[in-house]
Amino acid sequence: GLGSTFTIRVPAVLPGAAAGAQTLAREEPTKTPSELAAMRATxxxxxxxxxxxxAEAREIVERLLxxxxxxxxxxxxGEEGLRLAHALQPAVITLDVMMPDMDGWAVLRALKADPVLRDVPVVMLTMLDDKSKGYSLGATDYLVKPVDGxxxxGVLSRYHEPDAACTALLVDDDAAVREMVSHxxxxxxxxxxxxxxxxxxxxxxxxxxxxxxxxxxxMPVMDGFDFLVELHASPDWRDIPVVVLTAKDLTAEDRRILS
Structure with missing residues (x-):
C-alpha cells in the first residue's frame, strides 16, 4: 500500500561482474535542477x-532496476537523497540501513514526516545476514527458543518497573510459545x-x-524484520525495548552486534 516499507537483501556481486569491478566505483555526475525536472516529467x-x-551497492541496484x-x-x-526525493518525487525509494552521518532510519523518519513524500514506498536494503540484521534494526536483547524460564x-526483571503498570507485547506465531511466555x-x-x-x-x-x-x-504475514522497520519508522514507538526470540544460539559476533 501507499507509504509501505519493505526490507530486501541484494547480492554483493552480480554474476559476471568481477571483470568489470573497477567500473562499480564510478560516481554519477550531479544533475542540474532542469535535468531533474525533466526526469520527473518523463x-x-x-x-x-x-x-x-x-558505490558498488548503488551500481548493483541500478543495473538490476x-x-x-x-x-x-x-x-x-541521506541528505542528498532527501534533496533528490523532493526534486523527483519518485515512484519508489530504495534506502540503505547503515550509512554514516545520516543513517537509513533518520532518512526514513524524514520521509514519513514530509507530507509530500510520506506516501512514497520505501524499500530498506541491507547486506547483513538475518540475525545480524535483526539486531541492527534495534533489538536490545535476545532469548533462545525453547525459552528457558x-x-x-532475568530479562524481564531488567525492564520491569515495580511502581508502574508494565505491559509486554508478545509477537510469535507459535501458540505454545505464546502460552508459556504469557504465563x-x-x-x-x-x-x-x-x-x-x-x-x-x-x-x-x-x-x-x-x-x-x-x-x-x-513469522508469516509480517515477520520480525519488517515489524522492526515499522517500529523504527514511528517516533512514538522506536524507543520501546525489543527482545528477539531466536530459534538458534548466537555466535560471539552476533552478541557483539547486539550489545
Missing part, C-alpha cells in the same frame, strides 16, 4: 531513487498482550503502547 511512475553510501526498464537516480548520502525472568509474564507482574504476527502486533500497538516487546523473527 519518468512519472517508473523513477526509482537509490540511496546508498556504497535498469534491466527492468526503471529510470534510476542515485544518491550517496529463568533466563526469561511467565503474568506470574512476574506483567500484563501480557499477544499477537501472532507483526501486522497484528502493529494493530495492537495502535491502541496500547507496550513497555516491552518480545519478538519472534520468522
Amino acid at each position: 519518468g512519472a511512475g517508473r523513477t526509482v531513487l537509490v540511496i546508498d553510501d556504497d 535498469r534491466s527492468d526498464d526503471f529510470l534510476v537516480v542515485t544518491a550517496s548520502t 529463568d533466563r526469561l525472568r 511467565t509474564l503474568t506470574a512476574t507482574g506483567w500484563e501480557a498482550l499477544e499477537a501472532e504476527n507483526g501486522r497484528v502486533a502493529l494493530e495492537r500497538m495502535a491502541t496500547c503502547r507496550p513497555t516491552l516487546i518480545l519478538l519472534d523473527l520468522m
Whole structure:
C-alpha cells in the first residue's frame, strides 16, 4: 500500500561482474535542477531513487532496476537523497540501513514526516545476514527458543518497573510459545498482550503502547524484520525495548552486534 516499507537483501556481486569491478566505483555526475525536472516529467511512475553510501551497492541496484526498464537516480548520502526525493518525487525509494552521518532510519523518519513524500514506498536494503540484521534494526536483547524460564525472568526483571503498570507485547506465531511466555509474564507482574504476527502486533500497538516487546523473527504475514522497520519508522514507538526470540544460539559476533 501507499507509504509501505519493505526490507530486501541484494547480492554483493552480480554474476559476471568481477571483470568489470573497477567500473562499480564510478560516481554519477550531479544533475542540474532542469535535468531533474525533466526526469520527473518523463519518468512519472517508473523513477526509482537509490540511496546508498556504497558505490558498488548503488551500481548493483541500478543495473538490476535498469534491466527492468526503471529510470534510476542515485544518491550517496541521506541528505542528498532527501534533496533528490523532493526534486523527483519518485515512484519508489530504495534506502540503505547503515550509512554514516545520516543513517537509513533518520532518512526514513524524514520521509514519513514530509507530507509530500510520506506516501512514497520505501524499500530498506541491507547486506547483513538475518540475525545480524535483526539486531541492527534495534533489538536490545535476545532469548533462545525453547525459552528457558529463568533466563526469561532475568530479562524481564531488567525492564520491569515495580511502581508502574508494565505491559509486554508478545509477537510469535507459535501458540505454545505464546502460552508459556504469557504465563511467565503474568506470574512476574506483567500484563501480557499477544499477537501472532507483526501486522497484528502493529494493530495492537495502535491502541496500547507496550513497555516491552518480545519478538519472534520468522513469522508469516509480517515477520520480525519488517515489524522492526515499522517500529523504527514511528517516533512514538522506536524507543520501546525489543527482545528477539531466536530459534538458534548466537555466535560471539552476533552478541557483539547486539550489545
